[in-house]
Amino acid sequence: MNEIIFIGLSFFAITGAIAMLVYKNPMYSALGLLVSIMSVAGLFALLNATFLFMVQIIVYAGAIMTLILFLLMFLNIKEEHLPKEPKKFFLIGLGVLIMIPFNIVILKAVSNLPNANMSVVESSFGDIKPIGTLLYNDWILAFELISILLLVALVGSIVLAKRKKINKENS
């Protein structure tokens, strides 16, 4: 049963990613990315990371994708705003040729590792409580730095989006 779920989820993840890569219209690209992200969230659940499954759906599929789709509608993108990409498929083929050796090296390295049982287990591994305990005990400095980073990003994006008005008032 798990194998069928895995094959379906990975098929949708890769298909969504390829759809994101080849569509000209950024709206279709965003929807392909959404399919891919939801499938990756399903793979997280298959790997016993239940908390990360929820975080992936809420943050990526909820917040970031809403931001992207809202921005695409807000900018009212028309055909003449899109860049012309005459050599797109040639460059995609070139990228595939560049990435194949890299992939082979990594897959060879991973396949030499001893095999382990990766099935879903009935334990508290990956639940909210043990992850929270670990986060606030061992990773507290990283947590605080992340909160400062988010504050800086919040202020910075407001300043960037408001800059035109401030310039007009000054001049």
Added chain:
Amino acid sequence: MISLTSYAFVSMILFSIGVIGVIARRNIFVIYMSIELMLNGVNLFLITFARYHFNMDPQIITIMVISIAAAEAAIFLSVIILLFRSKRSLDTDIFTTLTQGEK
């Protein structure tokens, strides 16, 4: 039983498609989404190894990566708004604006 290599295969494919998107496309939205896809591939790799070693530290690192991606989304998208307002285009060639000075 699903092996470690098959999860690694899926995450490597996702990462590679992200890299190819950054190389091959000129639409700035698609480049941004390719970066998100690369982060997703790395996250999947981390979660796979968390399950493989039965250790939750990579899951914490994944939470950090997701929050950094959220911060990056806010900055990147506001920069896209600025560039689109001034140039009315989504072409990455508008980044040459830094070399041309004020117009």
